[in-house]
Amino acid sequence: MASRNLLLLSNSTIHGTGYLEWAAKEIKDFLNSKNVKKVLFVPYALRTMDKYTETAKKKFTSWGYKLEGIHTAEDKVAAVNAAEAIFIGGGNSFQLLKSLYDNNLIEPIRKRVLEDGVPYIGSSAGTNVSTVSINTTNDMPIVYPPSFNALGLVPFNINPHYIDADPASKHMGETREERINQYHEIPGTPPVLGLREGSMLLVTSNSAVLKGLHPARLFIAGKQPEEFPLDTNFSFLL
Numbered sequence: 001m002a003s004r005n006l007l008l009l010s011n012s013t014i015h016g017t018g019y020l021e022w023a024a025k026e027i028k029d030f031l032n033s034k035n036v037k038k039v040l041f042v043p044y045a046l047r048t049m050d051k052y053t054e055t056a057k058k059k060f061t062s063w064g065y066k067l068e069g070i071h072t073a074e075d076k077v078a079a080v081n082a083a084e085a086i087f088i089g090g091g092n093s094f095q096l097l098k099s100l101y102d103n104n105l106i107e108p109i110r111k112r113v114l115e116d117g118v119p120y121i122g123s124s125a126g127t128n129v130s131t132v133s134i135n136t137t138n139d140m141p142i143v144y145p146p147s148f149n150a151l152g153l154v155p156f157n158i159n160p161h162y163i164d165a166d167p168a169s170k171h172m173g174e175t176r177e178e179r180i181n182q183y184h185e186i187p188g189t190p191p192v193l194g195l196r197e198g199s200m201l202l203v204t205s206n207s208a209v210l211k212g213l214h215p216a217r218l219f220i221a222g223k224q225p226e227e228f229p230l231d232t233n234f235s236f237l238l
Helices: 021-034 049-062 076-082 093-102 107-116 176-183
Strands: 005-009 038-042 065-070 087-089 120-123 156-158 190-195 200-205 205-214 218-221 226-228
Touching: 005 021, 021 200, 021 205, 038 226, 049 176, 087 107, 093 107, 176 190, 176 218, 190 226
Parallel strands: 005 120, 038 065, 038 087, 087 120, 156 190
Antiparallel strands: 005 200, 190 218, 200 205, 218 226
């Protein structure tokens, strides 16, 4: 297996900033470290794919990179096989995963990332599909993919946009922590890393370092959830 190169963002935008601005330095450092000049963008998580691609293209062009949407490629598998880097944006994880299956892209992307070492950037839904499954997404199942199994670029799940319970709230619904614990009632489920907005995971080979603005919360079946500070290396999950 080639060296794994992943940058997994919890979200694309945080309050008061523009698209991807909060992670601009990390994204540019990540791509520059691999001499990437052109990015293949996967906009399948939204139905307005042309508009979505233009948003991403405008940002990446301002940083000095070329960007093309995979949805315009006649041969999408060939586009993956020729990609210098792959960026899968956020939106609805169910729609995204179904589109990846419908276009027969699961295995080609997995091969390019895990065997060829092609850099992969995921944001929100794009981070969800990089993991074992989308079972820990926050999204509504607006479409039904043939499987919840995802790309499996890392051997655990992530919950992007992780929200802590507010003890002052009068809302009586389940907290995010309760929902993840319910997931872990199913035998054999993998660990889940709760990434708060403004956080990301940089995975290089067998290293997975927490970057960004906030600590992360790790859930392992049968154990109490645990907080980990910035710069923690979650290599033990790999």
